Amino acid sequence: MAIRILPDQLINQIKAGEVVERPSAVVKELVENSLDAGATRVEIEVEQGGLNLIRIRDNGSGIPREELPVALQRHATSKIQNMDDLERVGSLGFRGEALPSILSVSRLTLTSRVADASHGWQVSGAGAYENEEPKPAAHAVGTTVEACDLFYNTPARRKFMKAESTEFRHISQFINRIALCRFDAGFTLKHNQRRTLDLAPADSEPEREARVAQICGDDFVRNAIRIDEQRMGLSLQGWVGLPSFARTQADLQYLYVNGRAVRDKLLGHALRRAFADAMHSTHYPAFVLYLELDPVGVDVNVHPQKTEVRFRESARVHDFLFGAVHQLLRRQRPEPEQHHHAHFAESATNMSVQQPMRYATPSYSSPSYSSSGYSSQNFSARESASSVESLWAASNATTPSLQESAAEYPLGHALAQLHGVYILAQNNTGLILVDAHAAHERVLYEQFKQQLTHGGIPSQALLVPEQISLDEEAADALESRHEELRRYGLELDRAGPASIIVRAVPPLLAGQDIATLLRELSSDEDRRTNTTHLGEVLDAQHRIMADMACKAAIKANRRLTLPEMDGLLRDMERTELSGQCNHGRPTWVQVDMAELDRLFLRGR
Ligand SMILES: Nc1ncnc2c1ncn2[C@@H]1O[C@H](COP(=O)(O)OP(=O)(O)OP(=O)(O)O)[C@@H](O)[C@H]1O
Ligand SMILES: [Mg+2]
Structure with a gap:
């Protein structure tokens, strides 16, 4: 075939x-046009998942009569004129491709009226614009675009469309996504004549929060922390879900760069890292985040649907995002008022005493729970009291007298221990329940990390050095890491081809099962793929310390005294990320007096 220009x-x-x-992409382009035109109300109507009809009506600036035919032409845009404009583009559209593309695969009608016109004008076409003159039409100021019979002339594409409900789900997800970032506009969505969404413009902070709650759920807002960080020309705002609010799917992740929803590997990585320390790697964090920077620093012209961007200084953006979220999570301290409330699932009125109580916290049967080595079957008889006692001795936790006001301590004072597992404590608002092992594990982990950055974890010589037999490969691996392990307070020498001798361990690990710990360390490589234990954590360092923390933390059935329990509560209050264990499970919950009263039908 000869080379020829295509029609x-x-x-x-x-x-x-x-x-x-697909239909949702048509909706996206049209809604973005409405927002670029300054609309404060956008009405979206679709039929049969958008395949039959997509109609978008807005109250934006409108298009003057003489420009209507131009709007349907390829490469025709009012948004940029030259390279400079493209480099700092602030509008959602800029290529002048959307309307002609939609027209080429549908029957399209464009009706519009500008403020100083007495009525509207209309142009239309099926597959192409036949240069007919605009016709007068009744219309308020603003624009309506109607695209019918999508892909009627591209049967191959039409065949690829999924069920009506699937296509509509994509549309509805897109509207949620854009509504979460364009609070200045109201949106309504109708499917097959049925209204599925109605959002008024949200001008105030409470209104914005209400919109986030409407789209992401009340639970998200209740379990999220506001973020507002500015540094070196970069700004990050929004809502970050607490690690304990982790999801099993990545379905609550909204990230915007300069008002544009993006899916970006680099930013995704920064966020995963920020959460890695506080969340089980099979879970996904929830967030609604707005990143703003000088438009010159972002190239938005890299993807046909503009869902990807490139950063001029990608490392700086990555580190800013990671740092801001990481710091935010680490700054969290117990605030019973705000978080970790236990909600009894049943309302008190129809709750029978025999019914088991249920908490709004992860199910205890989740596999990750037992993997922490904290189930009664795993309880080791070798477990000694020394680790706990030395912790309390070492920590400068001044055990408060019970007369001291509970107000000073968010987690209150210990009352008792339940089945050797939970600590019951009392604070101003009611009852606090603490998972002692999980909480202690987090406290130790953070202590180890602190010590490591301040010169290394202290070590204590063993009175009787312990000889441990391993396979030869493992012994080699440990020997080669001899220097590194010294920083963790572990001193060892090769004793033979398949054995090593441990001479010193961190005081917290005295009396613990060192052999198992070392075997685990020696097979560190294999464990990189084992996601049950801090799998995604940044580096081996943290895994080692997490292992040590787990080994040294209080085991089930270890009886604690009240001062020991109070000591743990105080340590938790001081410790970063103490609301979750290393796997992202909550370490404590609050049960308010009001909640208890409801349970007993008190005050009715
Ligand atoms: N709802 C609307 N209200 C006012 N003007 C509109 C509307 N929709 C389109 N236009 C005008 O028509 C032009 C062409 O729209 P089109 O979507 O094809 O291109 P674009 O938005 O400029 O770029 P892109 O292809 O990146 O979306 C726009 O530049 C704008 O001037
Ligand atoms: Mg456009």
């Missing part, structure tokens, strides 16, 4: 394959 309509159809590959 315009075919070019547009090819482009449409990239820009508007």
